[in-house]
Amino acid sequence: MNHNLICDSCKTEFNVDDEKLLKVTEGDIEVQYFECPKCERKYIVFTTNERMRELVEKRRLLAAQIRLARSKRFRPSTINGYLKKMQKLKEEQLKLRTELAPIGQKILFGENDSKESGTENDTVEIKQTCEPERTDSQDRGPDNDNTGSP
Numbered sequence: 001m002n003h004n005l006i007c008d009s010c011k012t013e014f015n016v017d018d019e020k021l022l023k024v025t026e027g028d029i030e031v032q033y034f035e036c037p038k039c040e041r042k043y044i045v046f047t048t049n050e051r052m053r054e055l056v057e058k059r060r061l062l063a064a065q066i067r068l069a070r071s072k073r074f075r076p077s078t079i080n081g082y083l084k085k086m087q088k089l090k091e092e093q094l095k096l097r098t099e100l101a102p103i104g105q106k107i108l109f110g111e112n113d114s115k116e117s118g119t120e121n122d123t124v125e126i127k128q129t130c131e132p133e134r135t136d137s138q139d140r141g142p143d144n145d146n147t148g149s150p
């Protein structure tokens with residue numbers, strides 16, 4: 001990945017790529033972040049724990065399974081089963097992400113930083129390598145006639 005960003009604090013424009021990502025761990029929690037090269041303000045990219053990493057991996061495997069199922073023309077009911085599973089994984093991931101975000105903040109910024117910044121705006125949304133690409137909206141198979149759900 002490669003992103004141009006403008007620092008909220010000092011308005012310096014800088015570039016973030018994978019090599020500039022930093023990582024801090026505490027127990028099984030892992031916080032990925034980067035720093036502004038000028039004022040060293042930290043920005044969180046992604047906070048994971050063991051379960052989150054497990055979910056990421058599961059999604060990756062399931063995505064591969066779905067691709068295979070589609071290329072081999074599995075029955076739509078089978079594929080739909082996979083898609084439902086994928087949806088469940090996504091939901092859990094989202095929920096977990098919401099839980100982990102404040103923990104990551106705390107690890108990186110400490111507890112007493114909350115007055116200064118206040119909101120969760122410190123977290124920068126970045127699509128990054130841990131997040132598997134979505135597979136369910138693209139490469140539609142020929143058996144996609146059942147768009148109306150049950």
Ligand SMILES: [Zn+2]
Binds near residue numbers: 008037039040
């Ligand atoms: Zn800065």
